[in-house]
Amino acid sequence: MKKSIPLAAGNGGEENSELISKVFYKAFKNDILVKSEDAAILNNVSSNIAMSTDSFTVTPLFFPGGDIGKLSICGTCNDLAMMGAKPKYLTVGFIIEEGFDLRELERIVRSMKKELEINEAIVVSGDTKVMPKGIIDKLIINTTGIGEIEYEGISSNNISEDDAILVSRDIGAHGATIFTAREGIELNSNLQSDCNSLYPTVKALIDAGIKITALRDATRGGISAVLNEWAKQSNICIEVEEDKIPVSPEVFGVCEMLGFEPAMLANEGTFCLAIKKQDATKALEILKEFNKNAAIIGKVTNTHKQRVVLNSSYGTKRFLDVPTGELLPRIC
Numbered sequence: 001m002k003k004s005i006p007l008a009a010g011n012g013g014e015e016n017s018e019l020i021s022k023v024f025y026k027a028f029k030n031d032i033l034v035k036s037e038d039a040a041i042l043n044n045v046s047s048n049i050a051m052s053t054d055s056f057t058v059t060p061l062f063f064p065g066g067d068i069g070k071l072s073i074c075g076t077c078n079d080l081a082m083m084g085a086k087p088k089y090l091t092v093g094f095i096i097e098e099g100f101d102l103r104e105l106e107r108i109v110r111s112m113k114k115e116l117e118i119n120e121a122i123v124v125s126g127d128t129k130v131m132p133k134g135i136i137d138k139l140i141i142n143t144t145g146i147g148e149i150e151y152e153g154i155s156s157n158n159i160s161e162d163d164a165i166l167v168s169r170d171i172g173a174h175g176a177t178i179f180t181a182r183e184g185i186e187l188n189s190n191l192q193s194d195c196n197s198l199y200p201t202v203k204a205l206i207d208a209g210i211k212i213t214a215l216r217d218a219t220r221g222g223i224s225a226v227l228n229e230w231a232k233q234s235n236i237c238i239e240v241e242e243d244k245i246p247v248s249p250e251v252f253g254v255c256e257m258l259g260f261e262p263a264m265l266a267n268e269g270t271f272c273l274a275i276k277k278q279d280a281t282k283a284l285e286i287l288k289e290f291n292k293n294a295a296i297i298g299k300v301t302n303t304h305k306q307r308v309v310l311n312s313s314y315g316t317k318r319f320l321d322v323p324t325g326e327l328l329p330r331i332c
Contacts, residue, residue, distance in 0.1 A: 005100040009130045019128060023106055027113040028092070028123035042089055042124065042146065050085035052076055053144035058332055061104070061138060063181045065173070065193030066268070068141060069108035071332055073115035074197050074268060075219070076145040081199040082215040082271060084154045084206065085147030087121040093142035094126070098133040108139070118197045121145070151206045156214045156274075159234040163213050164280035165298035166273040168201060169194065169291035170246040171223055172265030174332075176254040191250035196269030201290045210283045211276035218270050219332060221323045224263040226272045227298075227308045228322045235305055240298035240320065243313040248293075263310075264323040268332060274300075 008015040025034070032042070056072040066074075077087040092112070096105070116122065173194040180187060198217060205212060216226045223245070227238050247255075247262045255262050275283045280296055287294035303309070308320040 003102050005096050005098060005102060005105065005130055007098045007130050007132060009096070009128070016128065020126075023102070023109055024092075024094075024126060024128070027109045028116070028126070030122045030124070032089075032122065032124040033126075048149045048152070050080050050083045050147045050149060051145065052079035052147075053142070054079065055140060055142040056332055057137070057140045058178065059137065059182050061108070063193055064177055064191065066195035067108055067111050068139060069111035070115055070195055071268060072141040072143045073112045073119070074195055075332060076143040077115070077119045077121060077147075078198045078217045078269075078271070080145050080147035081197075081202045082154070082217055083147070083149070084151030084202070084212070084215070085149050086203070087119040087145055087147045087199060089124045089146045090116070090121055091125040091144045092123050092127075094128045095136060095140040095142075096128065096130045097136050097138050098130055100138060105139075115197050119199050150203070151212060154212055154215055156216060156230050156233045159214050159230055159236055159274045159300060161236075161300045161302065162276055163274040163300050164277050164296055165227070165238055165240065165300070166275055166280065166284060166287065166294065166296050167218075167223060167246065168198070168271045168273065168287050168294050169269070170248045170251065170293040171218065171267060171270055172247060172251040172255070172260075172262045173270075174268040175222065175265030176251045176260075178266070179258070180254060187250070187253075189250040189253070191248075191254070194267055194269035198269060198271055201287065204286050204289070205283060208282065208286055210286070211279045212273070213276065214272075214274040216272050218267045218272055220266050222262070222264045222266055223270075223272055224261070224308070224320050224323055227320065230272075230274065231308050232306045237301045237304045237307055237309060238298055239301050239303070239309045239311060242310050244295050244297045246293040246295050261323075263320060266332065
């Protein structure tokens with residue numbers, strides 16, 4: 001193959017077939033995909049399934065801790081995991097800019113393959129389009145996932161005062177990493193994206209018998225967006241202890257320098273949990289096996305329904321509002 005993607009690679013002809021066979025089939029080959037039908041027949045899925053779809057566009061394509069390929073698989077598999085589902089089958093769509101470097105595409109596909117293996121999921125169908133140079137910015141990936149429910153009843157509409165609020169690790173790493181990488185800000189630190197597959201963590205909670213009310217990965221808008229959505233959906237007040245929210249020194253430094261709110265920064269491997277109070281400590285122990293910075297950060301009350309209250313270490317209170325505007329474009 002040529003070392004860059006020609007426009008003809010999206011026309012359904014020989015070049016297209018070569019791209020599919022030598023890049024995508026090479027990474028994703030399985031018994032379902034190689035049948036090359038118009039639609040995949042999924043014989044081993046129960047009637048109780050979850051489904052999610054998302055499109056991924058990020059600048060830069062490669063960043064500390066990941067790349068757009070890893071991001072695309074983690075993003076969709078994590079959405080399934082948040083509903084107590086084991087990721088099983090994915091479809092993948094690639095929209096590629098003419099002239100895109102083939103070696104970079106292969107590197108991205110290898111990242112995707114690695115995350116698929118972590119989730120024990122497979123790609124069963126896909127599509128490739130190549131756009132004329134300048135029409136898109138390098139590469140867009142769409143993924144749709146189907147998962148099989150392993151824990152029923154998870155819902156952000158059922159959170160109550162019986163629940164404690166937890167976070168799985170320190171927050172804001174993805175947003176801070178993407179911003180500094182895109183702007184060329186060099187930091188003498190180990191700052192990198194938290195981009196990661198969350199199904200193994202959720203599986204550990206399920207296997208331990210933890211009573212889960214709600215889970216949500218804190219992507220765009222960070223934990224602020226998640227907690228505000230929960231407060232509205234369940235008609236509750238969530239009170240968060242500011243000094244309990246885990247923020248790494250690297251992220252805190254970026255926020256101090258640029259005036260960001262850590263709670264509003266995007267994550268790609270961090271999730272919020274509403275866990276029954278009696279199971280919160282046990283759940284925290286399990287979370288800490290995956291990341292030592294996991295924490296119980298708040299509780300549910302009825303003081304200010306549909307609002308999130310941030311309690312400071314100084315005894316003051318303020319509302320943690322929903323993020324507005326476009327703080328960090330192209331983060332996922």
